[in-house]
Amino acid sequence: MKNLHVDLELPLDRFTLRTEFVATASVTGLFGPSGAGKTSVLETIVGLRPEASGRIAFDDEVWFDSKRSLRVRTEDRGIGYVPQDSLLFPHWDVRANLLAGSRRSIEAGVDPAPVLAGVIDALELTSLLERSVTTLSGGERRRVAIGRALGSAPRMLLLDEPLASLDLPLRRRLLPMLRRVCTELTVPMLLVSHEPLEIQALCDEVVALDRGRTLAQGPPATVLTDPRVFPLAESSGLANVLAGRVIDTVGDIGRIAVGGAGGGGLEIVASPVAAAAGADVLIELPVNQILIAVERPNGLSARNLWPAVVRTIEPRGALALVTAEPTGGGEPLIVELTEATPAELDLAPGRAIHLVFKATSCRVYGGRDPEPDG
């Protein structure tokens, strides 16, 4: 995987953005609140901000170096860019938009036909091909924009808030599609988001940015719970994101196996679940929706009760974050408590506890279409 080296200084309206990071993962997230300068970073990488200074290199290929007055033109960088407002070409239909970058693809020695066929399949664009882009809904536009960028055989893909301003049913559809695109493609991606969920569901690594400064870089779970980063996520709320597979459903309620192949049979009961048995889904479980019980509770209405072991307890302002590892296996879960609670419950690393959460606290993404797009 090629590395993107970014070292930038860019004067913005309210502050000067100064950031330095190396994107080494296959999907790197750029996380921060609105107005942190994330979009400006993407635009500079693409080459659309001539006022920037610094250095941008893609492996040993320098795209921009203000000290050497070196600037590779946007069209020669080979970046696929998906801006937040999609910016489809209004004078072309969906098919023509998807084909917009095919010449570059051919020049790069990549036959665009199979690539586009895969993109059309992964993003479910078949029924849209003949449509005029002016009649598309927000989610459809986003998908076409991603497809258009991928159709140009990009060496890197930049996504700006791919799920922002879409409603929940749409996110439920688009998030798994994006995940498929992320895992199936060998194109490194840089994804901007102010939503922890997107970062956790899609990124291998994340760079946190606030008011133009890099705060932290590392795996999503580590960075998002970092004392400087955690407060930035609070408005949209931090959640545990788990990948799972539907075991069966009864009405709206579904049983989902989580923890991967070697997960050891952990099971979540969630509602509503729109996916059919066997479907791969993502489960979003907000950190403030999990209860901790120091003894096994009885006669509880909550459907999920997991034995676990406390790993860490960290104060975060008026709150405390407890990391607990389910004894059934799988990834540790983060639980948000008020600051004094861990002491009152006598919680300490190594202590056995029970995690309790309701079926309706779990938001399940993926599976069949819960609602038509539009």
Place this chain on the structure above:
Amino acid sequence: MLPVLVLTLRVAALATLGVAVPAVAFGYLLARRRFPGHRVLSALVGLPLVLPPTAVGFLLLRLLASKGPLGRETLGFDIGVLLTWKAAVLAAAVMSLPLVARTARVAFEAVDPRLEAMGRTLGYGPVETFRRITLPLAARGLAAGVLLGFTRALGEFGATVIVAGNIPGRTRTLASAIFSAQQAGASGRADALIAVALVTGFLAILVAELLSDRQGGGR
């Protein structure tokens, strides 16, 4: 009557053809580039719109007169424009340039520059971006501007009469024919000419309106 109309349409069409490319280029330059003298160029291009047409005609006359920069004595040969239909074309072109350039500028300004930037990210160079993105998106506005220029050229009188004169059968257009008919007291002939002018002008401006209505509908 018919030869007058034919000559008028021919002069206006040739003037429009001649002015379209430079006016669109000016419009693009003013809409998309920032350079020293931007405002000065903008004012210069707009000048024929605010000057009395006769003043423009007189300036053209000075330019083409035998001792002028493009005259017989300066060039060493006669380019043979003055008092011919070519002079009428030149006058109409100069007078309609600001209208076409301004409409073109507005049409280009209505194209979101970020769409052009998207073209660049998909591998288009500046020329290809212009050809595949900017030009098609501005096309309706440009067409409306060119039509507007054509209507302006149809009715051109002040500058035309000075450089091309008002020679029956050679340089007499609708506008000068109406003037002559009125001077000669032939009001019936003037009425007929005005009716022709009304119909052609109305049709041209109607089409221009239709085109500009649809501009931007796709954004």
